Amino acid sequence: MPASLKALCAQLGGAVTAYLLARSGLMPASLWTLAGAQAVSAAIIAALLRSARWWLPIHLAFLPLALLALRMELHPGWYLAAFLALAVIYWSSFRTQVPLYLSNRSTAAALAGLLPVGQPARLLDIGAGTGTVLRHVAALRPDCALTGVETAPGPWLLGRLLCRAPAISWRRADLFAHPWGDYDVIYAFLSPVPMAAVWRKAVQEMKAGALLVSNSFPVPEREPDIVVEVNDRRHTRLYCYRAPTAEAGK
Known part of the structure; x- marks a missing residue:
């Protein structure tokens, strides 16, 4: 399975897991509790799908950071700038699964x-x-x-x-x-x-x-x-x- 598809499955699976946990009454249905449950579940699913290890902290941080960004009411241009900066640096890393490493x-x-x-x-x-x-x-x-x-x-x-x-x-x-x-x-x-x-x-x-x-x-x-x-x-x-x-x- 391509790395990008694994990431999508992990995020969607984390969202479904968090929803089911909230509906079952096993945890309070607050925004940050749901975000935490989704993040942990997504990281676990990514590990089960044998994603590269560096994907795990990305899954853990993705939704909480997205919520923080929404709270800060950042201008949309900042999101575009961040995307372009990452694209210029990492380019096809999602396909090759080769991040930028620098030798000493x-x-x-x-x-x-x-x-x-x-x-x-x-x-x-x-x-x-x-x-x-x-x-x-x-x-x-x-x-x-x-x-x-x-x-x-x-x-x-x-x-x-x-x-x-x-x-x-x-x-x-x-x-x-x-x-x-x-x-x-x-x-x-x-x-x-x-x-x-x-x-x-x-x-x-x-x-x-x-x-x-x-x-x-x-x-x-x-x-x-x-x-x-x-x-x-x-x-x-x-x-x-x-x-x-x-x-x-x-």
Whole structure:
């Protein structure tokens, strides 16, 4: 079931549950009690539908925040501005289920340490956000050619303004549409949802021996060749997978 349909089912199911609880007399039928019951029920239904974990606080907060906004009597233009801002930043996250994650300096340094030593390499950051990783890696390895692809217009525009290093190529493109065959290392900080598809594309397109590095989210049902523990507050793990040779992929 698409994530957007799960969200709709959870919200509608929460509303029906709150209505039935109020009609049964198990709780007072006040506005805020109903809102709380709807929010908790929607979050529970979302969990039962196996929605991504980050959907749960959204369901918990959605109706209470909507009621607060109504009480504040905000001008409709604020709602349009908020919608446009979220659309520019997150764009197709509802479809891809890949939110905006930003990697820190420690992670970028660990990634730079995975690049071949003593020779220039080509690195591709799929879902590059605002280019934080590429900027830090470019400072550590100016000899390497770095490419970032990002589809959301807001992060892409900010990344274009910030990624001024000559070694960085910055493109607005879908990560699955961009070819991967020319790169030695591909870096991903996405979500658990697309990782199986990422690995399929890696097997089909990456050259033998190239390295796929996934921040925090392992490829399902495959043991990584290397796991790098990053010394940061998040206790980040980089899951590294060598692209198989043609013989091994058969």
